Amino acid sequence: MSARDRILERVRAGLKRPTPVSVARPERSLAPMARPVSHLLNDFIARAESLQSTVAQVADLNAVPAAVAEYLQAQGLPRKSVIWPSLKALDWFSSGLTAEARPPVSEDRLGITETFCGIAETGTLLLHSGVDHFSTTSLLPETHIAILRVDRLVERMEQAFALMQSELDQLPRATNFISGPSRTADIEQTIVIGAHGPRRVHIILVG
Amino acid sequence: MKIRSEQFKGNVRKQLADEALQSNLSRFGGGFADRRRDALVKVDDFEALRDRGASIRAEVLENLDYWLLKFEAEAQRRGTQVHWAETGAEANQILLNIARNAGVQRVVKSKSMVSEESGLNEVLTEAGMTVTETDLGEYILQLANEPPSHIIAPAIHKSRDEVSALFEKHHGTPRTDDIPSLCEEARGQLRPHFLAADMGVSGGNFLIAETGSVTIVTNEGNGRMVTTLPRVHVAMTGIEKVLPTLEDLSAILRLLPRSATGQDITNYVSILTGVRDEGAMDGPQENHVILVDNGRSRLLGGDLHDALRCIRCGACMNHCPVYQNIGGHAYGWVYPGPIGAILTPAFLGLEKALDLPQASTLCAACEVVCPVRIPLPDLMRVLREKELTQGLRPWHERLSIRLWRWLALHPGWYAFAARWGTRLLRGMAGSDRLLHTLPGLDGWTQGRDMPAPQGETFRDQWRKKQAAERKIIPIRLDSSPSEKKAGLKK
Structure with missing residues (x-):
């Protein structure tokens, strides 16, 4: 008997029955949202900002490079970035930016990504991995700028998962909820922004 | 991880005497508990x-x-x-x-x-x-x-x-x-x-x-x-x-x-x-x-089954007055606080962590905050009972519980013992009406004085009160069968 068999045997013995072939789950309505959303866009922005993300809004995708340049200017950050390949077509050059479509190395200071969807309930960005969706772009650089289309905002987590199930063949290797810059409170419970991941998360809403 | 849960009392003494640790723990108080409260307001x-x-x-x-x-x-x-x-x-x-x-x-x-x-x-x-x-x-x-x-x-x-x-x-x-x-x-x-x-x-x-x-x-x-x-x-x-x-x-x-x-x-x-x-x-x-x-599968279907619901949030320890005073190391294994007082004996064996289920006032703060409603104080009580029935408590504790049980089943003797016991304690106290030491209970009196009982026992007072009321309100001696039945249930 393997460890697996012995563990399962003990589970069955404890529960006093053989392993069921199928399990009927109780009918449940959606779990209550902790904080209901009354206005998709406003609540998303307010909650993202409460988690120390910053938010800007532009009319269309072509306006993104200028918005990025403006943000970098205000923060005093260099105008050099690694981007997801899907953003290559944007005119970064005219806004005085260099944008390289490649996975980041640790020295890269700015990563720009798209966002699968935004969750208003918690002000969260949902990003997933893929051939052209480097997970590291939102992780290694100290600044992460996420581009999020306003029509990709959903109210609650369950809707974000449903959207993934309807649009993707299968769950991607990594699905990441990102809610603000990385932080720690491990020394004297004092919250410090910028632990191992980005120190800044800037969301550019499009639409 | 090295198991030190058997030395709980020694661990506690060390932790309480560690001034640096006590100062660090005093900072703990508000922290997580306050932040949880603020989050729940929304x-x-x-x-x-x-x-x-x-x-x-x-x-x-x-x-x-x-x-x-x-x-x-x-x-x-x-x-x-x-x-x-x-x-x-x-x-x-x-x-x-x-x-x-x-x-x-x-x-x-x-x-x-x-x-x-x-x-x-x-x-x-x-x-x-x-x-x-x-x-x-x-x-x-x-x-x-x-x-x-x-x-x-x-x-x-x-x-x-x-x-x-x-x-x-x-x-x-x-x-x-x-x-x-x-x-x-x-x-x-x-x-x-x-x-x-x-x-x-x-x-x-x-x-x-x-x-x-x-x-x-x-x-x-x-x-x-x-x-x-x-x-x-x-x-x-x-x-x-x-x-x-x-x-x-x-x-x-x-x-x-x-x-x-x-x-x-x-x-x-x-x-x-x-x-x-x-x-x-x-x-x-x-x-x-x-x-x-x-050790987890052993708990399924047993009386500690519900502890497996735990999602490891730490709220029980964040709100535990005992944890806040002794810190996590005193518990001697991986999981401290109320959930640790259950999981440590459950995973390692009760004999390895005898003092842990006792390290609680059963104030139930942990149960009130547990996000998955684990009845933590009940589970600690289950473990305490097991310790007693398996003969794992010290002889004097077992003896005193037997004595108490006997007294509780014999109300006349209970009243007698209470009446004379309180008089004895009163006699032992000084003019300040405080007991500075109690034989066999010095663990309790080391950090505080016990006020000597004053006046009559509750039972004596109750009897007098009943007697006084009887003079005013005639009580009915007959009662309906349904009332009798309800009385029996109690």
Whole structure:
């Protein structure tokens, strides 16, 4: 008997029955949202900002490079970035930016990504991995700028998962909820922004 | 992890006498508990969420074998290798084999309490590998060579000065009392480790059965690094951590961070499924999950069954007056506080942790805050009863409980003993009406005086009161049969 068999045997013995072939789950309505959303866009922005993300809004995708340049200017950050390949077509050059479509190395200071969807309930960005969706772009650089289309905002987590199930063949290797810059409170419970991941998360809403 | 739960009383004495620790613990008080309270103010109906969380977790446990097998099948379908370990030692061996087969030299870890149960770091180090803890708290403790004292804030017992002293010793950097500088220093020290590691070891907050995913809930981003950068990822987690669906995860995620740190959501929630996609530039090429039993399956169907609902938020310890005074190390194993007082004896054996279920006033603060409604005080009471019936309490305690039981069953003698006992105590007290010592109970009187009983006993007073009332209100001696029946039930 393997460890697996012995563990399962003990589970069955404890529960006093053989392993069921199928399990009927109780009918449940959606779990209550902790904080209901009354206005998709406003609540998303307010909650993202409460988690120390910053938010800007532009009319269309072509306006993104200028918005990025403006943000970098205000923060005093260099105008050099690694981007997801899907953003290559944007005119970064005219806004005085260099944008390289490649996975980041640790020295890269700015990563720009798209966002699968935004969750208003918690002000969260949902990003997933893929051939052209480097997970590291939102992780290694100290600044992460996420581009999020306003029509990709959903109210609650369950809707974000449903959207993934309807649009993707299968769950991607990594699905990441990102809610603000990385932080720690491990020394004297004092919250410090910028632990191992980005120190800044800037969301550019499009639409 | 080395077991020190047997020496609870000695541990407590040491912790209480440790002035630096006491000063660090005094800071603890507000912290997490205040933040949780502030977070709940914004929540519509937290009680409904707790109901949902408790029912999801209870339902999983009812069919744990089914959900585990479903998880295993889905995970395997996505290329994750699933391993089962009966004990911590077995889990370590499995992980060591994975590491050896993959030619691993450098391991980075994000926080895993199960790997603390099994003492994984020691095993890997002995095998000649470099292991680096990357959660800031765990990293500090690795430098200090200490076990965690809290399940979500492992180094809560350390002050900034102590951290700075450790960093000075190990990094050769000048001392500072600036917390952000210390965090920055750790970031700088650990980044190269992430980049160079061959293997990442993480825990698993939840396993999702329908998708075969491991979910990790973190703030620092180290969990993401550990599961993204190295070519091998191994998640080590307990068999009870399954949730059926992503919908269930959504419900539980509304409870966990709020209960733990008072955050609406943690910075990162990573749902990890399978291995690196073909042609992708990041993610592990090898992905493993080790499902660890280590005493859990024994609890199913028994009187401690409900403890397996736990989602490891730490709210019970954050609100426990005993934990706040003695700190996590006193509990002597991986899980401190009220949940530790149950899990330690449950996993290791009652005889290994006799004092833990007693280390509570049963004030029930833990039960009030538990997001999955584990009846913690009831479970402690269950363990206390077991200790007594199995003859595991000291003779004088057993004798006094027998004596009390006999008295409680003989009201006349009870009244007699109470009347003379109070007189005796009154006689023993000085003119200040305080008892400074009590024979056999000096543990209690060491830190406080006991006021001597004054006046008559409750029973005497009650009898007088009844007699006085009888003079005014004639009582009916006959009663209806239904009233009699109700009386009998009591």
